[in-house]
Amino acid sequence: MSHADPDLVLRSTRVVTPEGTRAASVAVATADGTITAVLPHDAAVPPGARLEDLGDDVLLPGLVDTHVHVNDPGRSEWEGFASATRAAAAGGVTTLVDMPLNSIPPTTTVRALEIKRTVARAAAHIDIGFWGGAVPGNVRDLKPLHDAGVLGFKCFLLHSGVDEFPQLAPAELDAALGEIAGFGGLLIVHAEDPQLIDRAPSPGGPRYADFLASRPREAENRAIAGLIELARKHAAARVHILHLSSADALPLIAAARGEGIEVTVETCPHFLTLTAEEVPDGATEFKCCPPIREAANQDALWQGLADGTIDCVVSDHSPCTADLKVGDFGQAWGGISSLQLGLPAVWTEARRRGRTLHDLARWMSTAPAALVGLAHKGAIEPGRDADFAVLAPEETFTVDPAALHHRNQVTAYAGKTLYGVVRSTWLRGRKIADHGAPAAPTGPTGRLLERQHTA
Numbered sequence: 455m456s457h458a459d460p461d462l463v464l465r466s467t468r469v470v471t472p473e474g475t476r477a478a479s480v481a482v483a484t485a486d487g488t489i490t491a492v493l494p495h496d497a498a499v500p501p502g503a504r505l506e507d508l509g510d511d512v513l514l515p516g517l518v519d520t521h522v523h524v525n526d527p528g529r530s531e532w533e534g535f536a537s538a539t540r541a542a543a544a545g546g547v548t549t550l551v552d553m554p555l556n557s558i559p560p561t562t563t564v565r566a567l568e569i570k571r572t573v574a575r576a577a578a579h580i581d582i583g584f585w586g587g588a589v590p591g592n593v594r595d596l597k598p599l600h601d602a603g604v605l606g607f608k609c610f611l612l613h614s615g616v617d618e619f620p621q622l623a624p625a626e627l628d629a630a631l632g633e634i635a636g637f638g639g640l641l642i643v644h645a646e647d648p649q650l651i652d653r654a655p656s657p658g659g660p661r662y663a664d665f666l667a668s669r670p671r672e673a674e675n676r677a678i679a680g681l682i683e684l685a686r687k688h689a690a691a692r693v694h695i696l697h698l699s700s701a702d703a704l705p706l707i708a709a710a711r712g713e714g715i716e717v718t719v720e721t722c723p724h725f726l727t728l729t730a731e732e733v734p735d736g737a738t739e740f741k742c743c744p745p746i747r748e749a750a751n752q753d754a755l756w757q758g759l760a761d762g763t764i765d766c767v768v769s770d771h772s773p774c775t776a777d778l779k780v781g782d783f784g785q786a787w788g789g790i791s792s793l794q795l796g797l798p799a800v801w802t803e804a805r806r807r808g809r810t811l812h813d814l815a816r817w818m819s820t821a822p823a824a825l826v827g828l829a830h831k832g833a834i835e836p837g838r839d840a841d842f843a844v845l846a847p848e849e850t851f852t853v854d855p856a857a858l859h860h861r862n863q864v865t866a867y868a869g870k871t872l873y874g875v876v877r878s879t880w881l882r883g884r885k886i887a888d889h890g891a892p893a894a895p896t897g898p899t900g901r902l903l904e905r906q907h908t909a
Contacts, residue, residue, distance in 0.1 A: 458483035460490045460500050462883055464842065466508040467495065470515065470815045471834050480513065482840040487882025488830075489840050508844055511877055514815050515834050516548025516841030517797060518822040520583075520605075521696065521720065521768040523789065524550075527573050528558025533773045533861045538793060539579035539900055541859035543887040545794035546843030546876045548580050549823070549831050549903070554587035554608055555619035556772075562587040562619075563595050564602045571902055578900030579892065580881055581841075583826060588630040588641065590620050596633050603904025605826040606640030606694070611677050612648035615743075615788065621648070624680075631684055635691040640826075642694040645677035646744055658784030660736040665783035669745045671700035678703045682710045685717060694825065695719040697770045699744035701754030704763045711763075718825060719763070721755055722770045723799045724790045728866060738779045738786035739866045742772065756807055759817060766821035769796045776864050791865050794858050798874035801847060805873060811847060827905050840883035849875040857890070 460481035469478040469492070477495035481503070482488070499505045519542065526534040542550055552570070554561035561567050561584060574582050586604035588596060596607060609630060610621040622630060634641050650673040657668035678695055685691040695707070698721045710717050724742060729749040733740045740746060758764040772789025780786050792799065797818065804814055815833075823832025830839050852871045855863035879887040881900065887893050 458485040458488075458490075461485070461503045463499050463503050463505045464508060464513055464880075465495065465505060466513040467510050468512040468811070469834060470512060470811050472820070475810070475812055480834060482883040484840075484883035487840055487884075489834065489836050489838050491836055492834060512811055512845045512847055513834065514546065514811065514843045514845055515819040515832055516843050516879065516881065517546050517818045518549045518828065518831050519547050519768050519771070519793065519796065520551040520766070520822045520826055521553065521722070521770045522550040522793060523553045523556045523772045525556040525773070527569065529556055531775055531861070532556065535574045535577035535582070536579070536898070537859060537861040538771070539577065539582070539898070540892055541794040543579050543879045543881070543892065544859050544876065544890045546797045546845065546879050547793065548841035548843070548879060548881050549583070549828065550580060551583040551585055551605055551826055554585050555614055555616055558618060560587050560589070560619045561585065561604070562589050562592050564598050567599060567602055567604065575902055577898055578902065579886055579898050580900045581903050582900055583828070583903040585642065587619060588622060588634070590622060590626050593629055593633050596630065596639070597637055600637055600639050605905060606642055607634055608642045608644070608696075610644045612644075612646050612651055614644070628684060631688050631691055631693070635688040638690065640692045640694060642696055643681055644696050645674060645681055647673045647676040647680070650676060656784065658782060660781050660783065662730060662733040662735060662737070662740065662783065665741065666730050666745050666747070669743060671702050671747070671751075674698070674700035674744055675703045675706070679706055682706060682715060682717060685710070685715050686713070692716040697722050697725070697744065698755070698764065699725050699747055701751050701758060704754065704758045708763050718765045720766045720768050721759070721764050722768060723792050723796045724866060725755055726752065726767065727799045727803045736781035738781060738783055739864050739868070740790070741783055741786050741788045742770070742790045743788045760809070766825060767796070767800055767817040768822055769793050773860055773862050773864070775862055779864055791860050791862070792867065794860060795853065795865065795867050795872070797843065797845070797876060798851070798872040799867060801874040802872045805847070811845075828903065829906065840880060842880040844877040844879070846875040846877055847873060849873070851875055
């Protein structure tokens, strides 16, 4: 709870709180960046406090995106902390967690973590946490990384796309999960079965249908089943399934939870808003792994969100330079850039399906913050950080790649009309983005996050 006096009030007829959406005035102490109270809409403004009346624009908790490939240092021509966090702020994201790969060095040792933190500290426009990596040969590095403050550990079960972050073989996965479970950590997994992928048709050529056939649903389903079996073996294990694409796996996950296995799962905006049927041949801006699947599969993912089997929606922002998105699906880099667009993309489809802004806040802020143990993020309530996204949910815009803050303006959303204009973004009571442009006059103000506290 804040001990500073409130000196800012954000007032709206639609404030999204854990209890629901209502008219309210949110009091903020900018001295320590926290929410001091959520008051009635017409409450008196505290003496000396500044009022920001947002009218009917929606006040959401700032988004927490726990799946972002910033690629900095080492591949900063793909993306960097400055550009990524500017894009995040423009899109209503106030906290991101950086993936351990695509940067050089990857975050698989404490030394590599410190290198990455040094680069991030000077460039962060929003708050940033870090994942560590579990790779062959670094079991002894996992506890030191945990002690140094990473929020968990990522691994691959098949080739990651970059040689400096190898996948874990089954015995190595077993050893890593046993080690991580021993100190209460979290293992997050890119779950596709390498043998089924190897036996699938080649993905080469411009046809999206050929690429889709090369990453069958069964590869995800089998990998997830194996991961659940391993979590059953390690009693204290906590596992999280990344970027779920195959809705076929949802009953497996639900059943595992019913047994008491600690397994959580995320999906991504592109799986919820784009379909295989609409991908033109050669349009490799739509390529990601696992892939965008058919409309019927998308419907089932939405049902998984509705019934709570899927916990959260995060971007898996995985950018690259434009030259790597060649027209051959076998050769192009696999990854979709959506850090700035996740909120309106998901809202556009959510509103069409009868879901609410309260749902959106849970999926894209509260649940991701809880996943990584950031108890001070993810909700508009007293004691939490004063992180907000101000949204005009009934307004639309057409995506112009040139208007994005991503370092490379390649996006599968180009030309799409989306609902939800982000008016402004606030980090710990300070406006950091205003109508898509940076608002902080003194440069980056983001902090580096560790488990439960900041550094």
